[in-house]
Amino acid sequence: MNVDERLRLAIRNTSEVVTVEELRKVFEEKEKPRGYLGFEPSGLVHVGWLVWMFKVRDLVEAGVDFYLLEATWHAYINDKLGGSLELIRKAARYTRIVLDAIGVPEGRVKYVDAEELASDKDYWGLLLRAAKQVSLARVKRALTIMGRRVDEGETDFSKLIYPLMQVTDIFYLDLDIAVGGTDQRKAHMLTRDIAEKLGLKKPVAIHTPIITGLQGPGGRMGAGAEIDEIAAEAKMSKSKPETAIFVHEEAEAVEAKIMKAYCPPRITELNPVLEINKYLLFQQQGFTLVIERPEKYGGTITVEDYPTLERLYVEGRIHPLDLKKATASALNKLLDNVRRRISSDPDARSLLEELKTARVTR
Template identity: 45%
Template sequence: MDLDEKLKLVMKPPTEEVVTAEELRQLFETVSRPGHYIGFEISGLLHLGSLVVAGFKLRDLNGAGVRTRVFLADWHSVINEKLGGNWERIRAAADYYREAFHEFCPGTEFVLGSDLYHCNDEYWKDMIRFSKHVSFKRASRTLSIMGRTMKEALDIASYLYPSMQGVDIHHLGADIAHAGMDQRKVHMLAREVYPKIGWKPPIALHHHLLLGLQGPSRAGLEEDEKADMAIGSKMSKSKPWTCIFIHDDLSTIGKKLEKAWCPEGETEFNPVLELVKYIVFHEFKEFRVERPARYGGEVAFATYEELEKAYAAKTVHPMDLKAATARYIDGIVGSLRAKFESRRQRLEELMRE
């Protein structure tokens, strides 16, 4: 694969931003197998946003010859009080995350936070060095990466979180720091601090945050309205009725989509259209909508742009869009669902907050 093909693969959707594209080009020109990292708090059942969208980008990176690593952030999960801050539950859940990502993204490596930090004096020295360049105010502004705001009464451990995440990148040997757009602030912090302590800044790669099915709402975490809307509206396991899990069967997917926010003719912040754009068209070359002849008959779209234009013109009805989307999504998650079917009840009990 030549350089331009690698860059095209890394930059394709669901990639939303690379900081910077020129640095990415230089990386591929000088390093045969660049290092990568994406970190996950261990906090619940995996869904289309957390596994499938992120997993698509991991597959793209693997295809471009990048050494991808998923960081299973158990310490960060405890700090952010996921799964009640219970170490045993978090580590058991980490095994599930590892197995699911391994199934969906073959070739990706895994590192548990506890393994990275254990007997690692250099890590903790570097965490102090990094933190010496981060003011309390700067750390506070970065807390949106945890889904927290400066208005909340937080413990001191929460203010360690941004520095730990910043230093994780270096100690995992990552040339590329990868996450959803909601983690942008900590990547920009790392790029700001690294030169001050003699480290090369990582390239920041951010993928799209998949919308939840509930419709647009603000999070109150960002000043920019559109950025805050994207975070506030993202698919979240804490709102299971707005979330499609990898364990949902066709009937469940269909029922959730039936209730999804999808006004006729509305294309902005439309979660059903987003599923087609970022998931269906990532895997398929066309999108077929089946409907009775009296309603126009079956229609196929070769690109997302064609579908969006038709939907805006109200020539595709929301219910027909939802039914077609459900069938495609079921086909994509089917093998994952089957893998965990016998353990679903135990997983749900383990993940209960």
């Protein structure tokens, strides 16, 4: 694969790359650059996570030596799964199984866990050097990366350490590329600034789009909010199970959730049903959306690409109910593999049952 092809794979289905020129340089200079994404293993996996999982698949194919950081300590700080590290580790095991089922098997990526990193004194040395370069106000502003508002950071002191741990993870793993959803933007921009001040490697940041929660944006953001703040507030999230479609859910449950989802006629902005089409379904090679309708409502149509779907929807030529039905059926097909994998693997089944009964919400 030449540099252009690698770059094309890395960039597709992203919301932002900081910067594309730097990424090109990384690919020009390195056959196997080091990339990473961190996640809090803190419960069940929802379809929003598939966006980054597919991106990991792209980057591995583009030759990136990819690290998946199981952010166990981070999940603990963020009060996930009742703060039980044992359950958090189980959630990490469950996530590996889902990744395997969607085409990211263990042999193609390297897993590291936060406990491993934190057991090295050099990690804490790096963290303190990073902390010297940043004000308390800037750390507080970065709390959106843990799905928290600024004032929530003051409930206990560990929360203020979290953003600096995320920065340190990147330096410690000596990364060329840091990947995360748009809501992770502040961590990466902070890392890039600190890298310049300390003369450390400045990672390229790749941000993937966010799928809005099924209940829609809710309108809580004030004017002037930044894109990552809107994403953090409106996203489908496992801590708010009513906003999310989980990858293990039965086909009927998936359909019922989509039929109830926020999907105002003609509106594309923060519309989760359209986003599922844009960021997941139409990202599959050769995908077409078949919208079945009786003749009197225009008959069945097959939509070949996302821009056409969006245009027809904005023009009012596709009714939300028809869009929802077609989307549910296509998403169910996409999820079939994962469901089959989970139901045929006893370890996955027992982890799933345990995580279902655990208190995921914070």
